[in-house]
């Protein structure tokens with residue numbers, strides 16, 4: 001159990017994945033733009049450098065809360081990762097763990113807003129507000145899209161959704177619409193381009209994190225990277241679970257390949273789309289994504305019976 | 306106490322390596338003609354791709370390691386430059402980009418100009434040129450990174 005929690009598929013493995021995914025992501029984006037991109041050790045260098053810097057906070061900020069928020073975000077993501085299987089290996093699982101994971105993965109959005117709210121800067125507060133607005137736009141379609149596989153398989157446990165796909169086929173094949181919506185929702189959740197409205201550099205400096213430096217910034221970045229990893233793993237489980245039609249190779253490399261393909265999708269999206277305005281995002285979320293997600297769920301109810 | 310010192314000695318090469326490999330820059334124009342700002346933007350374009358050196362352009366002074374200054378310091382921007390410098394967390398470095406940033410250049414002696422940025426903040430690397438080429442900026446930054454201890 002301890003081995004599972006700390007090493008595989010727990011903390012150390014996720015840390016490694018966070019670094020690797022960060023590098024692969026930046027590298028792919030660079031290649032899309034015709035650049036070379038950072039060397040492989042770049043995420044490690046960034047992560048070592050930040051804690052050695054001075055830890056500044058503006059006057060009037062509650063130091064305890066400011067220190068607790070990034071840890072809370074990281075803790076929520078790590079707790080969620082306990083229930084997300086990696087190539088079939090999972091630390092803990094029960095009926096309904098999908099709901100727990102979704103709840104835990106939405107906690108970082110709240111801490112992100114609070115981080116902006118407490119740090120008494122105009123840009124931070126504006127970034128915090130934007131993050132909440134974005135949260136209300138993407139979260140509902142994301143939840144509905146992720147509920148799709150659960151409705152289809154008749155179970156709210158990630159392990160049994162994976163098992164259901166082993167009997168039928170990949171979730172992404174049976175509900176392509178749901179998969180696309182989940183990817184869009186994930187982009188919004190991770191605040192990546194083109195949905196990086198809360199931290200748009202040219203508009204609100206760095207959003208909520210403008211006033212954070214040193215160790216806290218390192219923790220924020222780590223929690224973001226971990227969130228990317230856990231979110232991608234979740235999608236792989238829900239939409240590309242083990243399938244006897246497609247998966248002939250051993251489980252672990254196939255799982256890695258699937259995860260990297262979703263990362264490639266995310267990187268492609270950030271390379272080819274420009275940032276949306278906040279009202280465009282609200283439009284997209286409520287007028288297009290949410291009805292489509294509803295449609296997918298209805299279709300799933302029809303198929304799953 | 307001794308253990309702490311020993312640990313610091315042990316970690317020092319790693320920390321120095323990380324600082325050299327991950328310099329995040331902040332760009333501020335304290336009164337130049339904008340020529341050097343365009344060159345800095347050039348430096349950040351895919352053609353020169355400074356992310357190879359780990360250089361990222363950050364928007365917040367709190368995240369930055371190196372302040373890239375352009376232009377001479379005018380009386381109006383003096384306090385802002387100082388404020389931005391003070392907001393950056395230690396350890397921090399300043400690179401003066403462009404002749405007028407190094408010495409006042411063509412603006413020397415103007416009624417509203419104090420001179421180079423070294424009148425206001427300590428400068429670690431002077432990169433002359435009017436405007437200086439992206440190659441010169443990259444070279445200056447690479448040399449500045451070598452100075453980092």
Ligand code: SF4
Nearest residue numbers: 337338340403404405
């Ligand atoms: S050095 Fe020359 S080009 Fe650069 S800001 Fe000064 S006057 Fe403009």
